[in-house]
Amino acid sequence: MPTIVALSGSPSATSRTAALTDHAADLLRADGHSVRSARARDLPADALLSADARHPAIADLLAAITSADGVLVASPVYKAAYSGVLKTLLDLLPQYALAGKTVLPVLTGGTQAHVLAVDYALRPVLSALGAHHVVPGWFVLDRHIRTEGGAVVLAEEAERPLREVVAGFSAALHARAGPLTG
Template sequence: MPSILVLAGSPSPTSRTAALAEHLAGRLRGDGHAVRVVRVRDLPAEALLSADAGDPAIAEVVTALAEADGVLVASPVYKAAYSGVLKALLDLLPQFALADKVVLPVLTGGSPAHVLAVDYALRPVLSSLGAHHVVQGWFVLDKHITTTDDVLALAPEAQRPLHDVVDGFSAALHSRRALLTAP
């Protein structure tokens, strides 16, 4: 069973992005993956801001990342890029932390003008960390995500294409796993 680490990079305690990351984690679990979600905002701020890779919580994330077959990176867009808290974590990772991984970038934002942040802000960083395969990423408008009593709803115009991208990520992971375990 392929394993996936989901990095939810929103700094907000009540985040549509984090709720979306949890929703996508559930979909991936339903497709036979072992999934762990890490809300980056819950990691020790002192360790993130002082680049303390030796902090036990940071070291645990690095270990989980090393053991994962795939990584889903979700973040809201701020100033045409992914969040600073996500950047702080990515800066702490070993140089080739994403080597041999299949990676799915997912961003959320308030305007379609931010859609290019997937390919021009997040994808280059993921590639520089040695990602084996960065699948087609996706951008979801904030207005297409609603949460009520911890239940997420996606607008139909966002749900189908996003689920198609996530299903493609899942298929890439299953294919990669089959290649690695073939006799």
């Protein structure tokens, strides 16, 4: 069973990006993956800002990323790029931390003007970190994400394409893992 780290790079405590990341993680679990969810905002700020990769919380997440088969990287778009807290975390990863991994980039934002940030801002960094395969990602408008009773509800125009990119990511992971046995 492929293992995945689902990483939310939002600094907000009430983050639609984090809710969307959790929703995608649930879809992946339903497809037979072992998924560890992580939020960059929950890491100790002093350790992040001082680049202390030996801090236990950061070292634990870095080890999980290193040992995972795939990584879902989600972030809100700020100033036409992914969040600073995600950038700070990605800067702590070893040079080829994503080598041999399949990666799914997902961004959220307030307007369609930021849709290209997936490909011009996030994808190059993931590739530079050695990702084996960065599958087609997705951009979701903030207004298409809401929570009801603790559950994430996406507008239809966001749910269907998100399910498609998550299914493509899942299929790529299953293909790399090879045929299932016993």
